[in-house]
Amino acid sequence: MSTRQHFYRSLIKLPLSLFVRSSSIPSNPVQDLNLDLTRPIVYALPFSSQTDLLTLQKSILQLGLPDPLGSIKVGDKLYPRYVFISSGPKLFNPASDLPEHTMTLFTQLLRLHQQDSELDIQVLPTTVLWGRKPGKEGNNKPHLQPLNGLQKFKAIVTSGRDCLVRISPVVSLRYMADNHGTDQAIAHKLARVARIHFSRQKLAASGPNLPDRDTQFKRLLQSKAIEKVIQDEAKARNISVEKVRKEAISIMEEIAADFSYNMVKTGSRFLGWLWNKLYQGLNINNAATVRRLAQDGHEIVYVPCHRSHMDYLLLSYVLFNEGMVPPHIAAGINLNFFPVGSIFRRGGAFFIRRSFKGNKLYSTIFREYLAELFSKGYSVEYFSEGGRSRTGRLLQAKTGMLSMTIQAMLRGLNRPVTLVPVYIGYEHVMEVSTYAKELQGKRKEKENAGQVLRTLRKLRNFGKAYVNFGEPISLNQYLNEHAPDWHESINPIEPQKPQWMSPVVNSLANKMMTHINDAAAANALTLCSTALLASRQRALSREDLERQLECYLELLRNVPYSPTATVPSSSASELIEHAIKLDKFVTEKDKLGQIISLDRQQSILMTYYRNNIIHLFALPSLIAQLVVQYQKISLKQVKEQVRKLYPFLKAELFLRYEVKDIDSMVEMHIEELVRQQLIIQKESQLELNSARLLQVNLLARTITETLQRYAIAFTHLRVSPYLDKAELEKQSQVMAQRLSRLHGINAPEFFDKGVFSTLFNTLKAEGYFDTEGQVVSEKIEDIAMDLSALVSPEVKLTIEAVMNQ
Known part of the structure; x- marks a missing residue:
């Protein structure tokens, strides 16, 4: 030098x-x-x-x-x-x-x-x-x-x-x-x-250069699609074109973001303070995959699950601090209130009405605005569930934004478009008590400034938060595989909705939600909640809770659910200690040691956190339930019963395994349960290990409520095979509510109508109805008998008693 x-x-x-x-x-x-x-x-x-x-x-x-x-x-x-x-x-x-x-x-x-x-x-x-x-x-x-x-x-x-x-x-x-x-x-x-x-x-x-809003609006007005709808609206409503054009500009003002780097930078500093105030740490996983996509020039569409209003703030903060550009976010119009609306808009939010069916002017402008974002290279984020999950489970995807994303591709985008599923999890969701009240019938409170201030006053330490980026989905590759002729539908002027659109979008939405669940983050609170809720009295000794968490951790580590799911590196004892500090549990001491329990209200709230990860344990829990109920069962019988029930679990919980792979996955989980000495295998026969009876029972009960719900629906169909979808959902829901009251089932989703709707759709897809829509009695009878053997005698008696009324 x-x-x-x-x-x-x-x-x-x-x-x-x-x-x-x-x-x-x-x-x-x-x-x-x-x-x-x-x-x-x-x-x-x-x-x-x-x-x-x-x-x-x-x-x-x-x-x-x-x-x-x-x-x-x-x-x-x-x-x-x-x-x-x-x-x-x-x-x-x-x-x-x-x-x-x-x-x-x-x-x-x-x-x-x-x-x-x-x-x-x-x-x-x-x-x-x-x-x-x-x-x-x-x-x-x-x-x-x-x-x-x-x-x-x-x-x-x-x-x-x-x-x-x-x-x-x-x-x-x-x-x-x-x-x-x-x-x-x-x-x-x-x-x-x-x-x-x-x-x-x-x-x-x-990110790409930012537009001047006036220039952007002028460019949108010049698009042939918007110009055409303006002319059509003026003619249909018998008003001047200029008046419709002013309406169009007003709609653009309502929708469009006004991205400001200074706002994002200032917001990042504020949010850094906020996260330190709220959480003990942010756990971010697989961000390197997204950075590679950004550097390779992909048009990135982030599709996170929706647990809380914190989600969009957290994801934008994480992306900015991981060296990427915060996305333009599709936000509900309900969030466009003073002063939050203008702040969100400058942070990249663009606002969307809950419904614009039949409003051709609005729908065309929104679609063209979204296509403009894609064409200019701005990353986009939308919540495909449509709203926040009140139960902690993923909701069935709303496919409108996904359809418009593919329609934007059909305008002739030059860059590859990639969906990035994002799992967002918390050890405490601010709104969880509000969700419980809404599920019990209370009306949802409209978002306003007062609500924000009340929330800020409650700031305290909420444990840890998790942002796991899932396996990306290349839309170009997906369309090549499922609609090989999709390029023929490209039209840069008029949006197309070819015949292949609906089935492709529906299957893509299911894959997207599955990839979100694949990236789940197990943590101290979700694991402790899963164990305590499986206990009949919602209480366990410290030693039993620790052993149960060790069982969960070994399952997740030795038979990993997916490459993008994350498991805590801490020991079971450390996780329990951390969970206790979150002040969710009742802890008592007697001469024999410490007892950890949930009171009635917390039992309801804790179902939310258990539901965040219930899919991780669905398969091993079902295997355990089969062994518990039958006491002795052959490996062949286990595989047969799992194969029958798995399609329903897969559809409801967005499970990742394909049906063709289920036998090998059953074998892997059985091998782990045998290694943990929860069950004993003698050649091809499985039986309970009486020395580990509590642990295997707690594992089995994780899936019990789901099986009870299936038993209700199949019993209805066996007794009344002519029920249509609406009637089956209604009667199943009524019986589930009765069961919930009589047997102390606290899970709000137990009698959720949407869950029964998914079940009915799976029945059709799996051939439980013939081509004329009639019940295939033999198949219904067969699986109903299997389910009857998997629920407790008292639940079975309640179902039969209600059916005989």
Whole structure:
């Protein structure tokens, strides 16, 4: 290093330490980017800048990576550990192309791989971003621009606290040398690859240029679809075109977001304070997958589950702090009240009416606005359930927004569109007590400023929150597989609804919801709630609760539900201690030890948290219930009964296993239950282990209420085979309410009409009705007898008594 460089670095270290507070994305690059620290690393930066280099150095050292200002040794020679792809601009000169010394270094490093077959130098593209404010629409400057000295000084002073160090996926020089050679042309190609990384890093971090709202509205008014509907409306209502056009502008004002980076940045700081006030920690998983999609230029559509009003705030905060652009969010018009509405709008919310069926003007404008967002490259978020889940389970998806997403693709989008399912979970949902009241008949309170203030006054520690990004779904690939001719329906002017649309959207919605559940986060409260609610008295000794949690944890760890689901790393004892501190349980001590229980009100509320993860235990719980009820049962019988019941569980709980794979999954779970000594296997015979009777009973009861509900519906169909869907749902719901009162079933979803509706639809899909809509009596009788054996004698008697009235 020259004396001049050393002096300059010493000179700028002080102002950098005063003005710059950078964050690094990803925060765990070794794991997220699969870095091998035993192999040499060379950092590639876009422009020659000692300021960027020193800022990078500070972040890199905090991440535990090698010092960029060090050197790598190959053979007897030392090589620099960093390289600039461009010389960068001087005060009066623009940036130059690839510097000669960079070209020389890349060529030398590539040739070293020719000489040493074991060598693999990793090139790590890194960018230091001074602020992430997007540009204005109409600005054709490149996303990533070099800064001269004065511009850099201004950036340090104004954006030093908004500095982001982004690290891209590694480029292997071994791969380059083996597949492309080691000559000078390959060195040029390597530099081009690095430049693409840099440009994508900036675009993924700041997003596309933002539109001027007036300009955006004028552009929308000029679309042929909106112009046509305006003309049609004027003619149909016998009013002037200008009057309809004013209505159209008014609708655009009502719908459109007014995204402000300053609002997002300020909001992020406020939300950082809020989360620290509310939660003991945010657990974020699989964000690296989403970053890769953003850097690869995908149009991302986030589809989270909807537990709380906190969801959209939490997801936007997480994305911003993971180095991505917060999405434009489809929010219900009920949230557009003063002063929250304008804040949400500037944070990226666009508002949608609950229903606009029959309003052609509104529906066309909304569809065109959504297509505009996609065409300009803004990520979008919508809650496919349509509203917040009051029971803690996923609701059946509303498919309107999904249909409009595919219709936007049929306008001829150039980029791939990818759905990113998101599981959001909490150890405490602020609205959970309100949900319980609503399920008991209280009217939903309209959102208003007073409600927000009352909520803020109740701020306290709510445990942990979880944001798990699920497995992405490529819409282009999905359409290629399920509607191979979909490209023929592309029409950039008029939206199309081809015949394949409805069945494809319905199956896609089911897959989307399944991927959300795949990414579930088990935690202290959900696991403790599951165990305590399975106990008849809603109470367990500390020792029994600990053993039950150990059973759950071993099941989830040894037979993982999915690659995206997460399981706590803490021990059962640590989880219980954490759950007790959340003040949800009644804890008492006697001479024999500690008893942990739920009072009646908390029992109702805790069903919400159990329902968040009930799908994780549906299959092992059903197996346990079969063994418990039959005492001794063959493996063949277990598989047969699971195969019959699984389609109903799969439809209701969005389970991930395909029916063809269910036998192997049953075997894996039985193997784990045997390993835990919950059941005993003698050749092909399964039986209870009396020494672990409590644990296997608690596991079995997790699915008991679901089986009771099925028993109600199938008994109705067996006795009255001519019931139509509406009557079956109504009568099943009435009987479920009776059962709930008589047997102390606290779960609000036990008599939920929507659950019975899903059951009826599955009956049709699984052939329990013939082509003429008549009940197939033999199949109904068969499964009704199976279910009768799986419910308790007292529940069976109640069902029979009601049926005989």
